[in-house]
Amino acid sequence: MATKLDTQTIKNLKKPGRYTDALAMGLHLWVKDSNKKYWIYRYTMDGKQRNIGLGPYPDVGLADARIKAIEAKKKVVNGIDPKPHKETRIEMEKQKATFSEFAKQFIETKSSEWTNTKHRLQWEFTIEEYANPVIGNLKLDQITTEDILKILSPIWAKKTETATRLRGRIELILAAATTRRLRSGLNPAQWKGHLETVLAKPNKIKKVKHHAALPFDEIPEFMEQLREMGTMAALALEFCILNASRTGEVIGGKRNEVSESVWIIPGERMKAKREHRVPLCERSIQILKISELLDPDSEYLFSRKTKPLSNMAMTMVIRRLKKKVTVHGFRSTFRDWVSERTDHSSEVAEMSLAHAISNKVEAAYRRGDLIDKRRALLTDWENYCKLQGNLITSQSEIEAEGEIYA
Template sequence: MPKIADQLTDRKVAALREPGRYAVGGVPGLHLRITPSRAKSWILRVKVGNLRRDIGLGSYPFVTLARARDEAFEMRKRIRDGVDPLAQKREIRQAIQAQQAGDKTFQECATAYIEAKAPEWKNPKHRQQWENTLKQYAYPVMGKLAVADIDLSHILAVLEPIWTTKTETASRLRGRLENVLDWAIVRKYRVRENPARWKGHLDTILPAKGKVQKVEHHTAMPIDAMKSFWRNLTAREGMSARALQFVILTAARSGEVRGARWDEIDLNAKVWTVPGDRMKAGREHRVPLSAEAIKLLKALPRLGDSPFVFPAPRAGQLSDMSLTAVMRRMGQEAVPHGFRSTFRDWVGERTNYPRELAEQALAHTLTNKVEAAYRRGDALEKRLKMMDAWAQFLTTPATSGDIIELRRVG
């Protein structure tokens, strides 16, 4: 029979200060342990099979003397019944962890991954790019889903709509999905394979990034027709007409202009910074603003709390068709995107600016090594001079030799 110690009282437990282990009494093997820092906790020393074990029952005073005795008594009873209390506690803890893992959403995992990896990212904008692409494309589809349940169908629902139209963005996004899901696997939040893996998996379903056909041909306006068109466009009212003017002045894509926000524009620095998640190539693009572009922006009304430079009449941004509709009402069959081709033709045929500078202004993906080397700096000052010259060409009255008739549709 184990020796039963003299029973400690609540008053004695509270009064004890010396570090050490004190037999509590009342239940064999129950002790009060006091550390050098005077923290107190309950320990039950028992023999399970051939092993002697110390089982923690909690700290004092959170666990009272009476409760410690009750739990120690129940623990000894379970041991007599053949239960290993430590193994049982471990199983309960693992079950709780499994339940918590099953409840972990993709968005929670993505947020935790970004927090963990952000310190190693040298460019502070890298974090913002991660958050923006996930928020725009991934979270609406699977942000609230348990990360353990995400499968191929969810990955394709995110990637397929943009794989052939925004291939660079989609490819970066796929890599980010894969990283988050790998993190979740390592953290035991999911046990299934990674459905966002490319090699040997998605590469059998989606076309390779480098083989996606990106070339599109858009009806463009002849260079010599631009002056007359610009004059007529300037006379038209409405936000869509102003947005179309900005498209022409900046040689930007229609979608980039329609989504432009005031916080992207620095009027003093004469620059518009388009974030990578809104660019076709997935890279941030700085657009120099000519004096004419600055003049246009300063004349725009600020409508309520809208963040958009060119807001739609009923909030939000202008639709894709709104700019095309302006041209149709003016009797033109050219399309807004075609002005980029007109700008490039103007640079090549009417100026001495290098072709590479025009390609950079258009934010085109450069494959030639010389052009790619040119890309290493964004040549903002040189591009500003070029865009000022373009604006001057548009706004300078045409001479008789410059005028050509604009053919109307219909």
């Protein structure tokens, strides 16, 4: 039953329910349990009853609600649905969304899949530093190829790596906008078949710098120098080289990850985000025993006063030995040695390096991790490093060498 609504009556309504206005056909006041009140216009379109919100009371007063109801009724009479369609909402979003606002939302959403906070910082910095000054205030559907070139051209030759990564990030952001139907047409940051026709190929501008590596012929002498240094960082580097590992894998390594001559590195510390088993040979096991003697209360494989080594610890060892190489470069040294001096397969070498399988079909059918073959390879590598003849296995001998590192 319709109610003759007036301002005082509306204020006094407390009981939850829907109250129909007697003067404006289809206008209702909904009173909620929380005593909040909302204007609703109810109408029929294409044989279906529908509702459209007109706003909360008292933000929308009685007179305004009646005017809105009358305007909505006129549309219904003319066959127009007064309720905004999805397409209308998308158009409204297009009018509001700028690149900088959408990029911020995109980074916020995607950052949950990045295990390293460094990635988020790099995304935020490059977008803020290079993209936003040019397109930050533009609507997503206004961005053109010329805008992208204004961003990239000044740094394409000078900061090639940064520019290529920035281009890829902008492309992903605009692709997400297209998915959300906030823009349409060609992605102006697309490389293949588009920007590649007007920008020089990155690999033609500046060659990628590979990590400096020590020639494998010099490895035996280098390993002897490490043993003579007598430091925890030198032990860690020797272990890192013998197992063709990465810095983060070693300095983050924990003693509870080692069991029965196998070091199991959890996926969160691996570049490929998959658990990796490392078969430890004799010298590696010996190194771990020495490191435990030096810091018995630590949970880490290599530490000082129970705290793990810093990212720079092994690099500083190399610098003290005056070698112009990197820790990561020893992985290349190992790979070169496998190819040029052994009959071990490329597959076993790549798995020892924990490289992801690029062939998706092969990856799908791969079941084992070739640990026995990898143990044989690492044993040969250890022998090549001329450490096998000097191995010490008794507790007293280990303690004696441990005194060198104390």
